[in-house]
């Protein structure tokens with residue numbers, strides 16, 4: 308069965324941090340290592356898609372693998 312992976316497209320992301328608060332992802336997969344660094348989705352993502360709805364820039368994308 309295909310797995311859906313989510314990632315942040317760095318070319319589109321404005322680093323606004325709207326998706327960063329803990330409540331954006333119940334699994335806490337959206338990460339920023341230091342203030343000002345690019346955000347990324349770590350490999351504990353469960354593919355629920357909730358974060359996709361938060362980004363007005365369409366910077367959160369998914370792949371089927």
Ligand code: SF4
Pocket residue numbers: 315319320321322323324325326327346361362363364365366367
């Ligand atoms: S909400 Fe979108 S533009 Fe803002 S930090 Fe998250 S991915 Fe980037």
Ligand code: SF4
Pocket residue numbers: 313331332333334335336337348351352353354355356357358359
């Ligand atoms: S798809 Fe779901 S589990 Fe993955 S980062 Fe977004 S909110 Fe978190």
